[in-house]
Amino acid sequence: MKRWLGFLLLLFPLVSIAEVRDPGQHFFNPKLGDFKEELAAAKQEGKKAIMLFFEMDDCPFCARMKSTILNQSDVQDLYRQNFLMYPIDTQGDTPMTDFSGKDTIEKAFALEHRVRATPTIVFFDLDGKPIVRHTGPAKDKEDFMLLGKYVLEGAYRSMPYTRYKQNQNPKQ
Numbered sequence: 001m002k003r004w005l006g007f008l009l010l011l012f013p014l015v016s017i018a019e020v021r022d023p024g025q026h027f028f029n030p031k032l033g034d035f036k037e038e039l040a041a042a043k044q045e046g047k048k049a050i051m052l053f054f055e056m057d058d059c060p061f062c063a064r065m066k067s068t069i070l071n072q073s074d075v076q077d078l079y080r081q082n083f084l085m086y087p088i089d090t091q092g093d094t095p096m097t098d099f100s101g102k103d104t105i106e107k108a109f110a111l112e113h114r115v116r117a118t119p120t121i122v123f124f125d126l127d128g129k130p131i132v133r134h135t136g137p138a139k140d141k142e143d144f145m146l147l148g149k150y151v152l153e154g155a156y157r158s159m160p161y162t163r164y165k166q167n168q169n170p171k172q
Contacts, residue, residue, distance in 0.1 A: 053119055
C-alpha cells in the first residue's frame, strides 16, 4: 500500500488540475451586438483575433464543449488573454451588426459564414476577415488549446490545422 501511495504522490505533481468556472461568465465576453465596435475594442486591448463560437440550443456537442473544455480556467485564461470570444446562435433572431457595419440577425450572419453544423469556431483577424475555421467539437482541452496556439503563432498562414497538430505531436 505504501508503495502505491508513494507512486501516486510522484505522479500528482505532473497532473495539472484546472479550476472549473462557468464559461458564460469566464470564457465568453459580454456581447454589445456590434462586431464593428468589437473589432475596435480588440485592437485597443491588444487582442490577436476575435473568435466566434457558432452554436444552437439543442447541440449536444456544444454543450459538451462548454461543460468539459470552455469551463476550464487555463483554457479561459489563454483565450481571454489573446482573443475576444462571442457565442452566436445559429437559429437566433437577435439583432446584431456584422464586421462591416451591416445590420443583420444572428442566424443570417451564421448562414452568411456558411455555418451548417455546430459547433463551428471561426477566428477573425482584426480587419474582420475569417482566418481559421474549425467545424465540430474540439477533441479535448489540449486540442482546443492547440487550436488557439495555431492562431496565435500564425501557423494558419502556412499549413492546415491537421498538419500543425501532427507537427506538434508526431506520434499521432
